[in-house]
Amino acid sequence: MKKRLFLMSVAGLAFAGGLSGTNIYADSSKQVTAVGSTALQPLAAQAADEFGNNHPGVTVNVQGGGSGAGLSQVGKGNVTIGNSDIFAEQKDGIESNKLKDHKVAVVGITPVVNADIKVSSLTMDQLRDIFAGKITNWQEVGGQNKKISLINRAQGSGTRFTFEKEVMDGQETKTSQEQDDNGAVQKIISKTPGAISYLAFSYTAGDQAKNLKPIAIDKVRPTEKNVRNNKWSIWAYEHMYTTKKPDKNTTKFIKFVKSKDMKSTVKKLGYIPVNDMKVTKNADGDVTKK
Missing domain, CATH: 3.40.190.10 (Periplasmic binding protein-like II)
Structure with a gap:
């Protein structure tokens, strides 16, 4: 049934x-x-x-x-x-x-960007500064001259809680567009040049994620193996x-x-x-x- x-x-x-x-x-x-x-x-x-x-x-x-x-x-x-x-x-x-x-x-939870962004890895400090609104253009972190578009999860989201706890180190996240669920974030990042957000690993594979790019942090990739031993701490x-x-x-x-x-x-x-x-x-x- x-x-x-x-x-x-x-x-x-x-x-x-x-x-x-x-x-x-x-x-x-x-x-x-x-x-x-x-x-x-x-x-x-x-x-x-x-x-x-x-x-x-x-x-x-x-x-x-x-x-x-x-x-x-x-x-x-x-x-x-x-x-x-x-x-x-x-x-x-x-x-x-x-x-x-x-x-x-x-x-596991990973930062994701629209696939047009020519950045594949950020330092934790860079990622934090992007979500705090201190870095506003991809050129500042080695990418092209393109404005960063922040997409956040709504208050009450466990994904947001985990991301902020592991990444923001007590800093406030910049006020930005908020979405209620991972699926909505997945669609918006896929269609928005310059966009960045974060998603559960389960939303970063398959046809609906083909225009997404997961981002490594301090050269550590967001993989199952790295989550299992806590080298990737956002989980x-x-x-x-x-x-x-x-x-x-x-x-x-x-x-x-x-x-x-x-x-x-x-x-x-x-x-x-x-x-x-x-x-x-x-x-x-x-x-x-x-």
Whole structure:
């Protein structure tokens, strides 16, 4: 049975079910709803398809909305899974002690530029200065004489949180155009000469990414191998948060996402299995070798 992939906005979710405390999914133990991180959305959607084929009668609905929305909605009991690129403890207003964390994968995040830019590597200082608005022309970092067009993710995005934590070193990101999801950023960067942003690795491959160029930092390339040993430091766990006692179908779905059967799919889609990591990272950002 195929899953139904709903791209309902958070506002639409509020209208449909009420963010006032009414659980719009509570009356159906056969329905699993995962809301939140768009970085995790491709994996969650594919897993929903495969899970549905083997579990007739169980529907898995996958929606975006950003990590903040996922954490908020699962915390309020409006959905069964809150997808997030960040730890619940890192999000203000979330009662993390009431949630259960299921780490299902690791995602690398990389700066990306429109393919017309004649730059393939930046120093971390240069990247930081670009997003702080101190460098405004590609000529300043060895490229052609072209204005830099900044594209950022919206507040509440786990991808943005991770990028700013690892890159900006406490500096403010310059106010710029903001987009709600990785897919929108991918399209805009592909069509905008001089543009730069950042994307989950899972959005940097395939036909829709053919006009994108991932950027190395300090000559370290954004690869799975470099994420696994933390040479590439811009990465995050992909979390599926639930209540402390999720229903049985939610539990089965998350177990499936983490299973050996999904490992090849996880890699194919550009994610890294958690067990393949050579290091661990906690909510404070501390990295420890396994």
